[in-house]
Every structure is written in C-alpha cells, then in structure tokens.
Amino acid sequence: xxxxxxxxxxxxxxxxxxxxxxxxxxxxxxxxxxxxxxxxxxxxxxxxxxxxxxxxxxxxxxxxxxxxxxxxxxxxxxxxxxxxxxxxxxxxxxxxxxxxxxxxxxxxxxxxxxxxxxxxxxxxxxxxxxxxxxxxxxxxxxxxxxxxxxxxxxxxxxxxxxxxxxxxxxxxxxxxxxxxxxxxxxxxxxxxxxxxxxxxxxxxxxxxxxxxxxxxxxxx
Numbered sequence: 638x639x640x641x642x643x644x645x646x647x648x649x650x651x652x653x654x655x656x657x658x659x660x661x662x663x664x665x666x667x668x669x670x671x672x673x674x675x676x677x678x679x680x681x682x683x684x685x686x687x688x689x690x691x692x693x694x695x696x697x698x699x700x701x702x703x704x705x706x707x708x709x710x711x712x713x714x715x716x717x718x719x720x721x722x723x724x725x726x727x728x729x730x731x732x733x734x735x736x737x738x739x740x741x742x743x744x745x746x747x748x749x750x751x752x753x754x755x756x757x758x759x760x761x762x763x764x765x766x767x768x769x770x771x772x773x774x775x776x777x778x779x780x781x782x783x784x785x786x787x788x789x790x791x792x793x794x795x796x797x798x799x800x801x802x803x804x805x806x807x808x809x810x811x812x813x814x815x816x817x818x819x820x821x822x823x824x825x826x827x828x829x830x831x832x833x834x835x836x837x838x839x840x841x842x843x844x845x846x847x848x849x850x851x852x853x854x855x856x857x
Contacts, residue, residue: 638679648673648682649804653797655689667800674808720785727785728776735772739765 649670656666669685676682742761750757779785 640676640679640682644679644682645673645676648676648685649801651686651689653801655686656797657793660689663800667804670801670804671807671811674805675811723789724780724785727779727788730788731776731779732772735765735768738768 652661652666652669652673655661656663661669673682673685676685739761742764746757746759746761
C-alpha cells in the first residue's frame with residue numbers, strides 16, 4: 638500500500654527519538670531519514686523502524702537493579718563524565734571570544750611597546766576587565782542555572798534540524814531522479830512502438846500513383 642506524507646513524517650519522528658535515546662548514531666539517522674522521505678510504500682517505512690522499539694519504550698538491561706536511597710526511593714541516574722564534557726564545551730563557547738580579543742589587543746600593546754622601547758600604558762585592561770567581569774557573572778549564573786545542558790540541547794536540536802533538511806532534500810532529489818528515469822523509459826517504449834517512424838508514411842505517400850492525365854478530344 639502506498640504511504641502518505643504524514644506516514645513518512647511519523648517515521649521521521651520515530652527516527653529522531655531513536656537518535657535522542659542513543660539507539661542510532663548520526664550516520665544511521667541521516668541514512669534512514671533519507672530513505673524515509675524517499676519511501677513509497679508502508680513496507681519501505683516498516684523496514685526503517687523494524688529494529689527500533691515503539692516511541693517512549695525503555696528496554697531494561699539484563700540484570701540491572703536500580704539503586705535505592707535510604708528512604709526507599711530510586712536514585713536518579715547521572716552521567717558525570719558527560720556533564721563535565723558539556724560544561725567544558727559551554728565554558729569554551731562563552732570565553733573563547735574574550736580570550737581571542739584580549740590576546741589580539743595584548744599583542745598590539747606588546748608590539749607598540751617594543752617599537753617605542755618602553756612599557757606603554759597597559760590600555761588592554763580597559764577591554765579585558767569590564768568584559769571579563771560580565772563573563773564571570775554569566776558563567777556563575779549559567780553553572781548554577783544549568784545553562785550548559787540547555788546550550789547542549791539547543792545545539793543538538795539545531796543539528797537535527799539541519800540533518801532533517803539535508804535528508805528531505807536528498808529524498809526529493811531521489812524522487813525526482815526516479816520520476817525522470819520513469820519518463821525516459823516511457824519515452825523509449827513509445828518510440829519503439831513505431832519502428833519505421835514518421836518518415837515511413839511520407840515515403841508511402843510519395844510512392845502512391847497520381848491521377849492519369851486525360852487525352853485531348855481533338856487527337857482522338
């Protein structure tokens with residue numbers, strides 16, 4: 638049975654959820670998303686999610702026992718290494734422009750001081766100090782408020798949207814290629830139906846005898 642655009646979009650959403658849950662890597666997600674938008678039948682779509690659970694299903698690991706707190710509640714899972722990595726990347730994102738700019742102005746000050754053969758007034762402090770103070774406040778409030786996780790989630794959403802757009806474009810291109818190939822095949826089939834071509838009728842008409850001229854009555 639033929640699949641509709643809403644069916645392709647539903648499968649694309651399941652693939653996105655599988656990517657968020659870590660069941661698919663980025664390469665697998667990109668490949669399957671492209672195939673989803675190029676799918677024609679339900680069978681094509683089913684093949685893409687056959688090895689994936691339903692949305693929201695969490696498969697427990699064999700032998701895994703959830704940890705218990707002293708009051709009997711479950712201890713929430715935490716990935717300390719992942720949190721540290723996200724925090725480090727967020728700090729680099731926040732402080733990298735400051736570091737580059739301050740490095741440039743300090744280099745300019747050093748070159749001019751060397752050219753003057755004297756230590757000039759350290760004017761880069763007027764660039765580094767106010768901006769640095771603002772970044773310190775931003776860093777502290779961001780770490781307290783969980784800004785690194787929100788920043789990482791926002792980057793992941795943008796990356797997924799870009800991947801989906803690329804997959805949609807590739808799917809549309811594959812569909813246009815298939816339609817173009819079908820039209821060319823149909824054209825070749827129509828051409829082979831009349832092997833003689835239109836010139837055959839022209840030649841046939843040229844060989845037909847014309848009307849016989851009448852003789853004058855005086856010569857009879």
